[in-house]
Amino acid sequence: MDLIIVNSAAEPIYEQIVRQIKAMILRVQLKGGDPLPSIRGLAKELQISVITTKRAYDELEKEGLIVSVGGKGSFVAEQNPELLREKKLKLIEDKLAEAVQDAKMLDLSLEELQLMLKLLYEEV
Amino acid sequence: MEPILEVKGLRKSFGDFTLKDISFSLPRGFIMGLIGPNGSGKSTTIKLIMNLLKKEAGEVRVCGLDTDRHVLAVKQKIGFVYDENHFYDELTALEMKRIVAPFYREWDEEAFNYYVDRFQLPVRKKIKALSKGNKMKFALTVALSHQAELIIMDEPTAGLDPVMRSELLEVLVELLQDERKGVLFSTHITTDLDKVADYITMINEGKVVFSVAKDTLQETCGLVKGGKSQLTPEIRDRLIGLREGSFGFEGLTTDRKQMEALLGERGVIERPTVEEIMVYLVRGYGNADISL
C-alpha cells in the first residue's frame, strides 16, 4: 500500500489520505477484511499529526469504506458488490465530468469529444 | 482518561511583564507545540509547570496530580529537555547518568543504552566536550530513560541543524506510539510543528492567543492574497496583520469561509503554515479581534 503525502498541496493532508485509500479500495487493491495500519503507526510513518490520520480514518468510516474494531485496529469494510460498482461508476462519472469541463474550456464539440473517447477506449 | 497536562489560570509577574490566565490542556497521546515570539512567556509557563518558579495563581495538573501537592510524584512522570545544557561540564555523560538515575524509581538502563547507541553518544567524554546537538541528545536520552509519561521540552531545537531536528521529531513521534504519553514542546522554529504537532498553543504578551488542534487551525485560518482593487473596506477590517505592497495585499483571516464569501472568485486563500499564522497574529496583535 502506497501513500504519498504532499505537504505543500492545497488539499488538506487528511483529504489526501482519504482520497488515496478510497482509490485503493475501489480498485480492489485493498479487499474487504484487509487490515489498515494503525492510526498512530500511520502518523509515525508519514510524520504527520495523529489527529490528521484519525480524521482521515473517521471520514473513511463515515463513508462505510472501513470499519474500526476497538482494540484491534481498522479494516477495509466488506463491500456489497453492487454498492462497490455504484461507487466506481460515480468515480468514472466524476472523472468524465472533469474531462468535459476541460473540453468546454477549449470549445471542443460533443462529437469531437466522443471521437476522442472512442479512440482512447479502443486503444487502452 | 484525564489529560496528561492541564494548566488552569496560571499567573506570574516580574517587573512590567505579566503572564496571565494561562490555560490549556493536553490529552494523552498527543504532541502540543507551544509557540510565541521571544519574551512572550513560553519559558515562564514551562518553568511554572516544573515548579522552578512560584505561581501567583492557577493550578497545574500532570496525570491528574496537582504539581504543588505531589511535587515529587509529578517529577517522576516528567522527562525534560531544556534549551541550555544544565548538566555538569566537569563530568562525563556516564558519570552524570550515575548521579541522575538513582532519583528515578523506574530508571530504565536498557532504554538509556538503546538511545545512547541510537544517537551514537560519546558517553565517556566530558559533557563540556560534547557538541550542542549531543548535549541535547543526552538530555533527551535521560528524559526517555525513566518511563516518563509527559515529555516537556523548552526550545530543544534552538541552535540545532535541520538533520538533528528531524531526528528529534522522529523520536517524539515514535514515543507517541504509546498513547498514554504526551509531549509539550516550546519552540519558535515552527516548521518543526507543521508536521508532527497535534495541538498548537500560542502565547503572546503573556496571554494565550489560542490553543487548538493544528488541523483546525490550518482550516479556519487562511492566508488571503489579492490585488489592490479587491481590498474593500469590509475585507480590510477583517484581515489580521495586513500588508500592502504596490502589487497587492496579504493578510490573515481566522474565518476562511466568511472570507471566501467576501472575496468571491477574485482572490486567493492559501492554507497557512504555523509560522505564517504566528507572524500575522503577532503583527496584528492588539488591533484585531482574534477568536478561534
Add this chain to the structure above:
Amino acid sequence: MLTLVFKDILVQKNRLWLIVFYGVFMHIALYSLGDIGAYGGAAVGITYIFVLGACALDDKNRSEILLNSLPISRHSLVTAKYLTSLWFLALGLVVSTLAGTVAHFAGLDRGLVNLGTLAVIVFTGLLFISLYYPIYFLFGYLKARYYNTLLFIAALFVPALSATKVSGVGLPAWLGYFLEWFNRSQEAMALGFLGAGLLFVIISLLISIKFYQEREFA
C-alpha cells in the same frame, strides 16, 4: 541524598589533590598564629575552598535548574549540601592534622593536635557552614560572594582569637564559673564547642530549607 554528596565531590575530583597542597600551604602561611591558628586555618580553609567550589560549579553549570527538575525535594538538596560540607570539614581535619604532625616530627615548632584544638577547629568549621549557607540558599552563589569573602577572613582569625583565654573579669558570676570549669576540663570544652557547633548547624539548616523553598530559578 548521598548521591548528591558524591556529586559535589565528583565534580571537583580534578582538584582534590589541592587538598594536600592547601594543608601544607596553610600550615606554612599561618605558622606564626600558633597551633590552633595553623591547624584551624588549614582545616577550615580546605572546607571553605571545596564548599564554595561545589557551589560555584552548581552556579556555573546552572545545574540548580536541573536538580530542581529532578524528583528531589528541596530540603534534600539543602541537607545534602550540609552533608557535603561536613565531609569536606572532616577531610580538612585529617589533612591538616597529618601536615601538622609531620611538621612536629620534623622538629618544627608545632605541637601535636589535641582534643581542645580539634574542638575549636570543628566549631569554627561548623560556624562557617552555618553562617554561609543560609545566605547562599537565599540569594544564590553570585550574590553571596561578597558575603563569603568576609566570612573567609573571619574564618581565618576566629580560631586564633578564640585561642586567647577568656578571662572572667566583669562577667556575671555563673558565667565566670562556667568558663572556669570550661578552662579546666578539656573534655568539657570540647563537648561545649561541639554541641554549640552542631546546634548552629541545625538552626542554620532549618533556616536554609525555609529560604530555599521560596527560591525561584528564572
